[in-house]
Amino acid sequence: MGAMASADGVLITVEGTGGHSAQPHMARDPLVCAAAIIGSVQTIVSRTVSPFEQAVVSITSIHGGEAWNVIPDKIQMRCNFRSFSESVSAKIEMELKRICHGTAQAHGCTVHIERPPMTPYPPTVNHPAETRLAIEAMSAVAGAENVHQNLEPVMGSEDFAFFLREVPGAYIFIGNGDSAALHNPAYDFNDDALGYGVAYWTELARRALPCA
Incomplete structure (x- = not known):
């Protein structure tokens, strides 16, 4: 029963000056700028996050341009980053913005960074007493030998994390x-x-709820 990571993401819009592919010197190519950003953000985890922390930063999509012979004026990228600490996530976001703005300036472009709705998702952190209760219920249903209490943390995220910030519980x-x-x-x-799922919830309710 391990923790799950936070999930955050930003939409990165790189704007330059479009032009003909035969005359790149007449343009400010946002694709070249975007490519530099993609390469640079790979250093965030390896060079700014402590090796004792866990984090990932991924550029998951890039969109821009339609024609074979036209340099576009705008590129959009989606970036997803995850960690088990709000302070680490804040550092990642700060470094991401620094890299984007600095790289855009170096390439004569501008960049806009915006967070999509429903972000960030916080880390999923179980509460001790509720976790013990869940383990007891699972052990009664499946046997203690089939209950794994020391799972490695998972980089996936879960909206149940919001509930755990309001009410004690366990995922x-x-x-x-x-x-x-x-x-x-x-x-x-x-x-x-x-x-097994039905039996677990039944056993959990029997243990958690007072007898009528």
């Missing part, structure tokens, strides 16, 4: 057997897991 995983991971086209839900 747990129920095994699915030998299947591909979530968000994989080969994922196959194991119907046999349903019985």
Whole structure:
């Protein structure tokens, strides 16, 4: 039962001056600027985040231009970053902005950075007492030998983190057997897991709720 990471993201818009591909000296190419940004942000984790912390920064999409022979005037990129600490996430965002603005200035371009709706997602952090209760319920249903209490932290994120900031609780995983991971086209839900899920919630309710 390990922690899950925060999830944050920004939309990066690089604006330059478009032109003909045969006359690049007449333009300020936002594609070249965007490429430099992509390369530079890879240094954020390796050079500004402590090696004792865990974090990832990924440029996940880049869009711009339509024609073979036209340098576009604008490029948009999406960047996703994750960590287990709000202070680390703040440092990543600060470094990301510094790199974007500095690189844009060096290339004669401008850059705009905006956060999409519903971000950031905070880290998912379980509460001790509720975690112990969940472990007891799982052990009663599946046997203590089948309950893994020391899972490695997961870089995925979960909106249940918002609930845990308001009400004490615990986020747990129920095994699915030998299947591909979530968000994989080969994922196959194991119907046999349903019985264990129902039994767990029943046992948890029996232990947590006062008798009528």
